[in-house]
Amino acid sequence: MTTDPQPGIPRHLLAGVLLLCGAVMLQAGCESLEYRPMAAGREGEIIVVMDSARWGGPVGDAVREHVAPYLGTLPAPEREFGLRRLSMTGQGALDAIRAQKNVLIVAPLSDNTDEARFLKARLDSSSIAAVMGGDTAIISRRDLWRQRQQVMYVLGATDDDLVRALESQGEDVRYQFNTITRERMTREMFEKGRQPDLEQQMLDKHGFAVNMQHDWFTAIDTTLSDSTGFIWLRRVVSSESWRSLFLYYVDDFNPANLTPEWVQAARDRLSETWIHGNAGGYTTTDYRRDLTSENIDFKGRFAYETRGLWHMVFRDDDGEVKPFGMGGPFLNYTFYDEDTGRLYMLDGTVFAPGYDKREFLRQLEVISHTFRTAGDVAHPVP
Numbered sequence: 001m002t003t004d005p006q007p008g009i010p011r012h013l014l015a016g017v018l019l020l021c022g023a024v025m026l027q028a029g030c031e032s033l034e035y036r037p038m039a040a041g042r043e044g045e046i047i048v049v050m051d052s053a054r055w056g057g058p059v060g061d062a063v064r065e066h067v068a069p070y071l072g073t074l075p076a077p078e079r080e081f082g083l084r085r086l087s088m089t090g091q092g093a094l095d096a097i098r099a100q101k102n103v104l105i106v107a108p109l110s111d112n113t114d115e116a117r118f119l120k121a122r123l124d125s126s127s128i129a130a131v132m133g134g135d136t137a138i139i140s141r142r143d144l145w146r147q148r149q150q151v152m153y154v155l156g157a158t159d160d161d162l163v164r165a166l167e168s169q170g171e172d173v174r175y176q177f178n179t180i181t182r183e184r185m186t187r188e189m190f191e192k193g194r195q196p197d198l199e200q201q202m203l204d205k206h207g208f209a210v211n212m213q214h215d216w217f218t219a220i221d222t223t224l225s226d227s228t229g230f231i232w233l234r235r236v237v238s239s240e241s242w243r244s245l246f247l248y249y250v251d252d253f254n255p256a257n258l259t260p261e262w263v264q265a266a267r268d269r270l271s272e273t274w275i276h277g278n279a280g281g282y283t284t285t286d287y288r289r290d291l292t293s294e295n296i297d298f299k300g301r302f303a304y305e306t307r308g309l310w311h312m313v314f315r316d317d318d319g320e321v322k323p324f325g326m327g328g329p330f331l332n333y334t335f336y337d338e339d340t341g342r343l344y345m346l347d348g349t350v351f352a353p354g355y356d357k358r359e360f361l362r363q364l365e366v367i368s369h370t371f372r373t374a375g376d377v378a379h380p381v382p
Contacts, residue, residue, distance in 0.1 A: 039101040039149035043181055044359050045082040049097055049105040051113050054159065055085045059106060062163045066170025067104065067177075071358065072290035073307040074329050078358045080174060088114035098145040101184065102177050106154040108162055119153055132157045136165035140176055148187075150180040185366045189213060202231065203374060206249070207340070211370035219244075220274060227251035230274060241355070245348045245364060246270065253343035255302070255336040260293035263304050263334045267347060271310070275349075281314035281324040283349070299371065303335030310349055329357050333368050339375050346371060 041047070048055070048063055068079040081102070088094055093114075097103060107115035109123075109131050120128060131137070136156040144151040152173060156162040166173075193214030203209040205221070206229050213235070220232035228250050236242040248270055268284050275283045285291065291308035298305070311327035332347045348364030350357050 036143075036146050037099075039146040040099045041101045042082070043101070043185060044362065045084060046102040046104055046177060047097060047100045048083050048085050049088060049103060049115055050085055050107065051087060051089075051115060052085070054106070057159070059159050059162050059166075060085075062166040062170075063104070063106065066166045067173050071307075073292055073309065074357050074361075075309060075327065076356075078356055080358070081177060088118055094118075101149055102181070103144075103149070103151040104154065104173070105151070106162060106166075108156055108158050110157050119155060122153070123155075131155050131161075134161070136161050138165055138169045138173060142180070148180065148184050150177055152176065181362070182366050182369060185362065186211075186370065189363065189366055190370075203377065206231070206247075207342075208247075208249070208344070208371065208373045210245070210247070210346075210367055210372075213367075220246075230270065232274060241352045243348070243350050243352075243360060243364060244275075245346065245367060246274065248345040248347075250343040252341055253336060255343075258302075258304070258334065258336055258343065260304055260306065263293065263306055263332065263345070264291075266334075266345065267306070267332060270345070270347075277312050277324065277326065281312045283310045284313055284321075285309070285330075286311040286327060298333050298335045299369065301335040301337055303333055306330075306332040306334070326351065328352065329361050331361055331364055331368070337373060340373065344371075 046068065048060075050060065050063075054060055064079070064083065068081040068083050070077045070079055086093065086097055088097065105115060105119065107113055107119055109116055109120055109128060123131070134157065137153075139153045139155065141151040141153070143149050154162055154165055156165050190211050190213065195212040195214060195216070198212045198218065199209045202221075206223075210233075212233070216233055216235045218231065219234045220230060222231075223229045229248070231247045232244060233246070234242060234244045248266075264285060271283045271285075273282075277283075286309040289309045291306070293304050293306045296303050296305045308330060309327060310330045312324035313321050314324050315321055328350045330347060330349045332345065334343070334345045336343055346368045348361070348368060350360045350364070352360055
């Protein structure tokens with residue numbers, strides 16, 4: 001099933017701001033500017049600070065459903081984030097929480113738990129009164145205790161208020177955790193072992209580039225005509241595990257033609273033409289499973305983000321398409337660049353049977369977001 005939500009407030013405008021449902025404001029903080037260590041913990045994991053009773057009840061259910069829902073576009077169920085509950089009760093508990101990369105603190109202010117007392121201590125009297133009067137808020141704090149850290153407070157007077165806040169703003173919470181996760185992974189993936197020469201060759205030949213990790217290679221690099229080009233980048237761990245990203249562009253493209261249906265048809269056409277298996281066959285979208293398409297802002301450009309599953313197929317002697325047995329998830333960004341009048345498609349695929357796929361796909365998301373044109377390089381955004 002394809003979904004194409006109506007455009008609303010662009011997600012990128014929500015990053016780094018307070019997400020307020022009422023008039024709640026944090027008390028002015030006094031965080032020092034001295035050196036702090038980097039946040040610790042696993043990527044793709046959120047520490048949920050909550051008492052055990054609520055974790056097993058409606059508030060915990062709301063966190064699981066709206067902050068870390070199951071991804072229907074993966075071969076097996078995986079949540080968008082792993083969730084691990086910690087409590088503030090006990091010696092050293094707060095120190096352990098303060099060290100983590102992603103922290104979500106959830107408690108009703110009407111309660112007397114350690115978590116509720118912690119949140120009330122960070123609000124002035126008027127803010128507490130607003131929450132107790134029915135306002136709710138989800139507040140974002142970057143680098144609160146450590147560098148490269150995202151902490152979020154969920155405020156409400158009662159359990160029902162907390163559920164309501166998570167229902168209305170869970171997508172924004174996910175967006176902010178995803179944003180800082182991608183920023184951290186970009187640093188970690190490209191701190192060493194990049195291939196700047198290959199990146200520069202791509203930029204010189206095609207007018208754009210993405211970052212190349214040390215173990216990626218170029219499988220195909222061709223201009224199909226004066227106005228189109230195709231590049232296939234790969235990382236092959238073994239015959240049983242690999243990741244790839246193809247990049248396709250069309251000059252003088254009419255943006256009015258950019259639709260989810262165009263993206264799907266173009267993706268299948270390019271995959272059939274270029275992405276072949278060693279034993280024959282080619283890859284195509286697996287329409288038997290969920291397929292999502294959402295219009296987003298991709299680095300300042302109107303784009304469609306498409307997620308779903310691919311599988312290997314072949315044509316028999318009668319020309320009928322039949323499954324080949326291989327498959328995995330894919331992630332596709334297709335967008336129009338106004339400065340050059342060019343249509344770009346970035347499409348990443350994962351093949352890793354026996355492994356969870358979410359973090360492999362997140363790596364492809366990171367690589368895709370290193371995309372830049374020659375114009376971006378010449379005139380970087382401040």
